[in-house]
Amino acid sequence: MTTPCWEANADLVVVGTGVAGLTAALRARELGLDVLVVTKEAADGGNTRWAQGGVAVVLGDIEADSVARHVDDTLVAGVGLCDEVATSRIIGAGPAAVDRLRTLGAEFDRDGDRLARTREGGHTAFRVVHAGGDATGAEVERALLAASRDDRVPMLEHHTAVDTLRTPAGEVAGLLVLDADGVPGILVAPAVLLATGGLGQLYQATSNPAVATADGVAIALRSGAPVADLEFVQFHPTVLYTGSGARGRCPLVTEAVRGEGAVLVDARGDRVMAGVHPQEDLAPRDVVSAAITRRMAALGDDHVYLDATHLSPAEFRRRFPTVLAACLRVGVDPSEAPIPVAPAAHFSCGGVVSTVDGRTAVPGLYAAGEVARTGLHGANRLASNSLLEGLVVGARAAESVAADLALGLPPERRLAACQPVPVLPVADRDTLQRVMSRYAAIGRDAEGLAVVGSVLDVSAVDRPLETRARVEDAALTLTARAVIAAAAAREESRGCHVRDDFPGTARSWARSLTVRLTPSGQPMIAEPAMAKGAA
Incomplete structure (x- = not known):
């Protein structure tokens, strides 16, 4: 035709x-x-x-945080290539955008009389609002x-x-x-x-x-x-490892798991991010992915582990139901054993x-x-x-x-x-x-x-x-x-x-x-x- x-x-x-x-x-x-x-x-x-973590936004109800601080964190993560004017304009418009979304019916998790927050890699404050734990x-x-x-x-x-x-x-x-x-x-x-x-x-x-x-x-x-x-091309450091030669979409293990205290370890139990960056496991994604890749190459492994066993089964289930379901499908209980993870292509x-x-x-x-x-x-x-x-x-x-x-x-x-x-x-x-x-x-x-x-x-x-x-x-x-x-x-x-x-x-x-x-x-x-x- x-x-x-x-x-x-x-x-x-x-x-x-x-x-x-x-x-x-x-x-x-x-x-x-x-x-x-x-x-x-x-x-x-x-x-x-498939976005798990949340929306990074400063809503003005946490005195220790500010739009300027969010902008600074973004510029640091962007390693000198962010457009500072564009960054300020987009981040500054965030609160109104989230308000509009909520008027359309979006329901975010709450912590008492305000929205709950978590922290992810590269952020210097708890400013990520989320819904359904990790959904x-x-x-x-x-x-x-x-x-x-x-x-x-x-x-x-x-x-x-x-x-x-x-x-x-x-x-x-x-x-x-x-x-x-x-x-x-x-x-x-x-x-x-x-x-x-x-x-x-x-x-x-x-x-x-x-x-x-x-x-x-x-x-x-x-x-x-x-x-x-x-x-x-950003490679997310913690995508669920489902076996050698995994293809296509692999389940994400949100960065918020590390925001709640989980740490990366290798097959010997040694910390991956110790001494690599001042923020260690909450360093920007490029730093963490590169560190994992180096450790895997040094040990001849094709994955590392994310240890979240400090969280009780009830805490993990409440906060990360999507991650939990994916882990259980491959036979891993995150409250009992570290989660096998590896970097995978994530964001352009x-x-x-x-x-x-x-x-x-x-x-x-x-x-x-x-x-x-x-x-x-x-x-x-x-x-x-x-x-x-x-x-x-x-x-x-x-x-x-x-x-x-x-x-x-x-x-x-x-x-x-x-x-x-x-x-x-x-x-x-x-x-x-x-x-x-x-x-x-x-x-x-x-x-x-x-x-x-x-x-x-x-x-x-x-x-x-x-x-x-x-x-x-x-x-x-x-x-x-x-x-x-x-x-x-x-x-x-x-x-x-x-x-x-x-x-x-x-x-x-x-x-x-x-x-x-x-x-x-x-x-x-x-x-x-x-x-x-x-x-």
Whole structure:
């Protein structure tokens, strides 16, 4: 089939049903926009539901904490690459965003007459609010989905976003999609918001669900938008070890377990983080993941242990029911024995270069959530800042769309013409994941990154994107090439990016690397990134 056989119209198409996408859709609806949400799974199939720890936010009811202190913790975790203006604006808007979420019905755990707090790695205060013990993401998603249904936000479930439709001037004019049967169609709209989540499926083991295939990064690149900080892929230090060769989504053991006093030990019972960092087991995630990786290499092991046996069975069950259920499924009782854990791909600190209001360099294209690079995370995300960012930037992006549409004429709707599905390079997913995990995970060097590039060049074959699997594999192929381009160019170790051949952190590299596509569709380094803090 060479032309789409169906069409729909909207003011704004939102791609994704995570916290950023649903927040944006609800705010756009409030502003009177005709909004349509697209998701390749069911509405509850995104990554938000798997977020355990909580929302990092300063609500003003704890005298020892402040927004400025939260900003400082974020800047320290980001190792010199956070945009301080953007960070301050997003964190400063956190209390109002959480209040809005609570008015939609989200219920957080309480400690007497105020919300309960926990502390996670990199935080110098107890400021992470949570729900259901360790099921915050599920509660956030529940509240947003319920509000979306109540407000009758239309959703196209089981529809895969393929590419933006663009005018001759490069403005976005809609979205090409495939329905559940692989039939193409066009969604004609002057604004498309990418809220597609992350890229965890680049790797063999990840905390991300199967939908996290870097779709938004690939769509943005092909639309002409730059991406930045892609080399900074955060590996969560404590993902449940389920056996040698684990693949796909592995259960997360929230950082909040360490916030409640659990410690990492190796197979001999020795502390992993003792003497490594002043905050020891509550050091930033990049520090902990790297320390675990070094210890495993030194001992020839493929996992370590998280000892939470100081918590009584009742305490662990009350505070961490999700973690407990996952542990029991693999035969581990955390109150009696340490939990086997290992690092796994978790969060992309980089993404589509965008402002804190969701705007990208391409007119009509917006981004929010993990797919976006606002400057909040820098070289390493501070724990539980992600739900906060999705709530804040999702709402602001919808407001940007409304303002932009009010100020100017949208692209001519008929310019979103029928067109064939694109034909793009597609590599074998299993091969891609194996070489990315071997050569582009926590420890990297020039030789290994070159191996990844060579393998992708040999294995990639041009194919029409006629199925969801083809769309996903094309996105993974392009994004893997962009990640290794940035990782090869950054000749230092900083945050999540660890180069074995350049172990030091260099002041000259305290800048973001921007990636664009060449006319032939190859990722290339193209500095500088968008002006920091721009609105």
